[in-house]
Amino acid sequence: MTSFRVRRPGARIDFEKPLSFSFDGQPYSGFAGDTLASALLANGVRMLARSFKYGRPRGIVGSGPEEPNALMQIETGAHTIPNLKATQVELYDGLTARRTTGYPTLEFDLKSIGGVFARFMPAGFYYKTFQNQKLWPKFEHIIRQAAGYGSAPAEPDPETYDHSHRHAQVLVVGGGASGLLAALAAGRAGLKVVLLDEQKECGGWLLSSPYSIIGGKAADAWLKIVIGELQSMPNVEVLTRTSAFALHDMNLVLAVEQLQDHLPLAERAVNRPRQRLHRIRAESVVLATGAIERPLVFGNNDVPGIMTASALTTYLNRYGVAVGKRVLLHTSNDHVYQGACDLIRAGCEVVLADARARVNPAWEKRARAAGVDLRLGYGISFARGGREVNGAQLVKLDAGQNVVTGTGPSIDCDALGSSGGLSPTVHLYCHDGGRPHWDEEKLAFVVPATGRAKSRIYCVGAVTGEFGLQQALEQTQRTIGDLLASLGKPTDTTSAVDVRTDEPQTVPPRRIFRIPDGKREGHGKKAFVDFQNDVSAADIHLAVRENYRSIEHIKRYTALGFGTDQGKLSNVNGFAIAADARGVSIPEVGTTTYRPAYSPVTFGTLAGLHADETFEPRRYSAMHACHVARGAEFEPVGQWLRPWYFPLPGEDMHAAVRRECLAARRGVGIMDASTLGKIDLRGKDVREFLGRVYANDWAKLAPGKCRYGLMLDENGMVMDDGVTACITDDHFVMTTTTGGAARVLSWLEKWHQTEWPDLDVYMTSVTDHWATAAIVGPKSREVLAKVCAGIDLSSSAFKFMDWREGTVAGIPARVFRISFSGELAFEVNVDANYGHYVWEALMDAGGEFGITPYGTETMHVLRAEKGFIIVGQDTDGSMTPLDLDMAWAVSMKKPFSFIGKRSFARSDTAGPNRKQLVGLLTEDPEIVLAEGAQIIERADTAPPVPMLGHVTSSYYSPELKRSIALAVVRDGINRRSEEGRKAGRNVLYAHAGGKAHKVRLVSPVFVDPKGERQNV
Template sequence: MSSYRVRRPGARVDFDKPLTFSFDGQAYDGFAGDTLASALLANGTRMLARSFKYGRPRGIIGTGPEEPNALMQIETGAHTIPNLKATQVELYDGLVARRTTGWPTLEFDLKSLGGLFSRFMPAGFYYKTFQNQKLWPKFEHIIRQAAGYGSAPSEPDPETYDHSHRHAQVVIVGGGASGLLAALLAGRAGLKVVLLDEQNECGGWLLSSPHSVIGGEQASAWLKSAVGELQSLPNVQVLTRTSAFALHDMNLVLAVEQLQDHLPIADRAAHQPRQRLHRIRAERVVLATGAIERPLVFGNNDVPGIMTASALTTYLNRYGVAVGKRILLQTSNDHVYQGAADLARAGCEVVLADTRTRINPAWEKRVRAAGVDVRTGFGIAYARGRRAVTGAQLVKLDAQRNVVVGSGPSIDCDALGSSGGLSPTVHLYCHDGGRPHWDEERLAFVVPEAGRAKSGIYGVGAVTGEFGLQNALEQTERITRELLSSLGKSAPTSSGNLKTDEPDATPARRIFRVPDGRAEGHGKKAFVDFQNDVSAADIHLAVRENYRSIEHIKRYTALGFGTDQGKLSNVNGFAIAADVLGKSIPEVGTTTYRPAYSPVTFGTLAGAHAGDTFEPRRYSPMQAAHVARGAEFEPVGQWLRPWYFPQTGEDLHAAVRRECLAARRGVGIMDASTLGKIDLRGKDVREFLNRVYANAWTQLAPGKCRYGLMLDENGMVMDDGVTACVADNHFLMTTTTGGAARVMTWLEKWHQTEWPDLDVYMTSVTDHWATAAVVGPKSRQVLAKICSDIDLSPSAFKFMDWREGTVAGVPARVFRISFSGELAFEVNVDANYGHHVWEALMDGGREFDITPYGTETMHVLRAEKGFIIVGQDTDGSMTPLDLDMAWAVGMKKPFSFIGKRSFARSDTAGPNRKQLVGLLTDDPQIVLAEGAQVIERADVTPPAAMLGHVTSSYYSPELGRSIALAVVRDGIARRSEDGHKSGRDLLYAYAGGKAHKVTVVSPVFVDPKGDRQNV
């Protein structure tokens, strides 16, 4: 390939700013404005990669996100990035790039030896070979190494990333001529507009064809004027280097903005993120995403130096690079003619072979005047060359029957460009369920120009099949005015003269592959998907092997996989499949387009959620008070909760023993602010609670509380908590600390999908309330010192009641509920006053030796009472009956609830289920390991039947011995009652190589009648 620089007027390269960079350790020169691809081409680099399957030499084919071959490893160390496309990497001084394929070297790739036996590796080769599962482990590492394609950095990423959330009236995707015109019209109408374009500047195809004429002036002048006006409008934001990679329901556009990737690493600002993820919710979305030129399929069409015809034009006009001196252009349409003329005027020797016999006379006149040799009725049978194209063999075509009727001349060339037409970039339109339709006249899958107007999605320009510049601009003006009208606006001024100098289009010829069977028959493969080495013969084979759906053909051949997502290959593949199946292209249809349109870094998706911010730590309003008292903390979900409060010389066990005895015999205080709290309102709130809880809520009066079990569809316990009736249409639900978000999602799911007719509104208020639980026999005396407007007497304020009043001068809700089995009051105040009220309670309890306690003591206290913790004593397979909590299930209530029907299943209602029990060890000083397996005999010689396991295990200061909760098969029937042992109650708990004898008892170890909490 004889590439060289051409200083073209209008080129976007600054020839006064030279840059240096390296590729595979060799130094090269480039200029500001280059991409890595254009700079490598300008330096005459022929081969950049090896193909995935056969190790064939590969070079650059395109100019943007459609590039399948030139995948680069950029930079080194912590800054390295794999698989960036050289066509999208902006050149900067000192850039370091290396290949991602080719081993041991790019020049000699061992995988290419396998390519000599490609006839034995057709489509489906891997599937068939590795049906023998014993083979895959032996060859996996070899295959993965041979695949290449870069490596992820092994060091922590030093860059930062950002997320932005915004709203716009109109989001326009694509900054080409149509996108710019739509933005101008919407911006002039006063709408809030965001224009997104993935390139470093707006212009689209106008950057590659700056000498086209719009309204009597050169396109470059029109472009400069349009961009300048948009930048002057305060209601318009233009984001370049920003790729819209997903379009979701309700017009949510996701876009990634590259803020510093174009800068040398040393020049990147430490305070600025490398990339930013934009989440934009739009009233209207305009897709001006353009189209990608698809190559023709012929023998050896993957040789380096063979590109799309538009790529040759772009490298010439935009980057000042002539890819070759002798250029062969193969086309079936008018789109290459302007580029052919430009190449010829730049001094290239150009031969243009058109598969049509009747071509556009206006275009023919232009290109012949520029010195282009035009050959009509010819197609390429195959290209010559291995590491660089050296020529091509033409064949004579019958225009009507699309068959080869004779041989043609052999053309020498050092660069070859082909054009099989344009493929609109329909990906975003399809992300949320839209489907493009086949336009036979334009030979493309297109987006309807009205898009899905009811959803606020419109298409303009080439994405709708309007490939001519003038027609596209006129259509854009018309569609944009319709959009403005839908928002109650009108375009205040005309967009002016939109007339261009393009000749009228001549119909393109439907040709996706020159039908010359001899090419592949002589080893000259005709590739459809370059990245995955999928040839036309592979698609034929897939059909012969009875694959009929295009989705199945795709998966069998790997057509459209990889980083380019079929941008170049899909339509050619669909057409070849249609031809083999004897169907029309629309009958074959398209495969499914899924986000992301182009690759997105994990850093961008994560944003600031990395390191300590990956799971943001949440603190209760009393955090400072706990720190001041020397608390040790433990994470509970996202919350950081006090674990225990050690005094001088105390370890965990000593501190917990002291805290437990204080709560049982005096008064303790615990921060319960982290419990999930959900405010439910609406006239149907009681009915809603009846459906989501297992027990009944119809009769619960205001001022009362009730404990409830929440079940999943299988009847298994998923959460529990106390819910208070504030008013007939107002309840406050509490959940477990770790289950708050899950329960909120669960409630919303059922309300929105199953019972949208119920008048219920849910709000998470966990962070709104601070909660202090005052626990123990002296808790009433403590609370009475700082609360004078609530009657705390046992007769006026009973267990499971709640009252409103004032605590320490702060409006409060006080609940008489207990997770310890002792007399207890939970004081809830506005979170802003949490610290104040906590300190007031500590001052009020000083004379009673009030003792703060943490989660470890809370666990011991509740285990002594047999109170479960969902997720610790349950595992998603426990029903209320398994927990001996039938009292919390309203089987007789006249309405159903989630999970009710599951109780009738044979498995759920049958014998041998694991049930919650208590365990007492023979040696009261042995504390069983949580997770210890429960077995029938001390002999653990395999196989040993596992009856269950220990779920909670502690030393009980109140009892002076160890206790444990466990789930055991038929556990309730095994329980020893009142110390009378039956034999079945004697089991063993096995852990750490030892089996300890245990007795199965009731899980309630302390105060089994509940007298203490009712005083």
């Protein structure tokens, strides 16, 4: 417990506001401004995780999204979130955090026993061990318990999320020094600018380096001035706590804004979303995403208390936490020197081991003057300590080759920071196909300083490899100058800012990643590359020895970079070690692919408002309230919600449907048919058009008449069906299936626009304009007669498949005498604003006849009793009209080769043994087959069993007092013909629920086979 709080000017901690929180049930305290990580460190909590494979003690390594170890389960119950990085969790009063690793406990982890597991778990352990699949079930339970991280919440998410679509002229990603300067320049030029930063405030590295001087001002003051000016500009929007996690084609950047996660649960506003997904389309994107320091790889480099040098500096300067009193720093570059001086100033003892024998003289002078104990030309062979670091063994390094030339001192320390150089955050640049290139001098994968001008993606600052503050700002000025010039804007808005700093000129780093320990790889202490996945340098060497060459394969074999940190610390070290092991250069190894998301995003954020009651459009008919008032049960049909059945008190579905069916067959029923698609067609060529898009003929359909049509695709398969009415010679109204309405209209438009623009036809959807009530049954005429005016309803004047215009309940109406039940039936269409009124008027009129509202279930039974198909249920895109035994709905004599006609003659379509629609009767009339039941030849189900077809529709028919079914069966029409019957080919079995039921193939028309009832 050697960490301590320091009060440093510029620190973002409010010592006047103490906060309490808990970790693993223990109470702790911190301050406003802390992250969970900084508060835990200030409380001396070192070990807070166990490693993935070996159960080794782990502590905090980073200070941001790169953190591999400190994965936390935040809060409990419905609010719980797994695997948040403690470095990114803002502390609030009452926060509850738990470890996500350590089984059975953090103190004692099963996997760590004597390092036994370690020896047996090299790279590819799972592949090798469980190639024998019999072993897996035995070990799965134990492995799953011991491995893995946090738990997903088990309760529904109580919070809401939304999306925001933004359009910017310039989107700046990253609010560090370069990003701020870029936004300022673009903002001053009058452009519509959005600036994103993932942290609670802009500033980036300047927040960790408050003593830097820019243009004669301390970083802190410079930030205040720049951010103040940005906030004063109406054309600039600054979004903090907003992490850009993806860059897609054409500069679409996705970013998630944390709106409430930083607040105590009790203070979160119920009317505010927890997180917001911003989908930002930008004319120009400026990536100012900075860089993340990577550690050096040495023995035992995972002991708690060892972190990146920049994290140590950040905890000190930004959060006022000195992680240790005696600090050992290890570096290959200049970036740690300022931090070393700052640690001395805070009262720490600092030993700095630089792998370089000759270092930057300016920094050397400053460091020595501050009192830093500099050890040049040394590396750390291995660290000492178990649950926290207590020292390290140094070795003398050769000045040129990365080999050990002699031993070095053993240094005691209670905190250790290392820096292997900076890795630019190139992820977004690479999401839409860009690749970074290796800069051998800067030892980093960088993006071009010019960005991708063609795509209007610009890159500024450390992401381009400009690691010095002044160089980064100057490069930003040049690049934003180019951006402004390309838009014809004056460029002096960027050059006007004084960006001179007091930093010494940087000198090149030493090319070293893995610090040698004088032993063959794998024989010394474990040196970790990827902490989250327990990938060591030796594992990468093993993968190469086992002949993995591509870095993508090495990645997958070792799990390098697979974790929630996505290799932000480990990738470059891993690539470099793989390069050395293969004896090739780093560019030859290349990088793995950078894919969205840069950091994890919650499902809630991705869903936004597409959840709960607004998950999907729910469409309602104009009569919906009538059905609700009558206690209907509803079912979704496509996007529509339709009445399913109307149970009376005490009735189950079976009883309700039976009553509804019999009412429609014997008395009168009424159904809401508003959901059918309706298309108004007008023009001289509508008849011709209909003839081309339907299989049947329309040349002679007279005004006042309706006709059923089958619509085929070009393969000759049925895609939709419906009744079309001739209003006048050049005016028709088509109906489509409920689910097919939009598809059919688009299909018709496509043919008209692409192939037949010369046809005089216009089409307009009127689906929503008309509300439709179907009055069905022998007494339907009597009901309609009570409220209908202007139409002679007599069977001689108003025949089956006629339509008439009149009024119903005083409302102008189109009445169609069509039937989907085989009964006498009328479909009443009125302006939907009157739909509710007309339904109620029909119910009133039908009262004395016992008019019975029915839903989709009864509709299905009634139509199945008549063998009427439902497209999409009895057909599946592979059924021709002939397969459906509906040759009567095809006119082969039309002069134009209608859509699908030619395909009838294709060998397969015309061939034998096609699946065809038939009726099925079970031997046992009480058995209602499952839809989807397979049709087979024999009751014997010992494999192989040839599948002859399947049941498409199956119901209990109250009219017939027995079950009925429709099925598609190979050669079904022949099987059910007289010859088939005589040959016994009509008896088959339907296999459902583990049993084979004997069935007879029959005509699909079960009720009123002569079709007399609809004509009465």
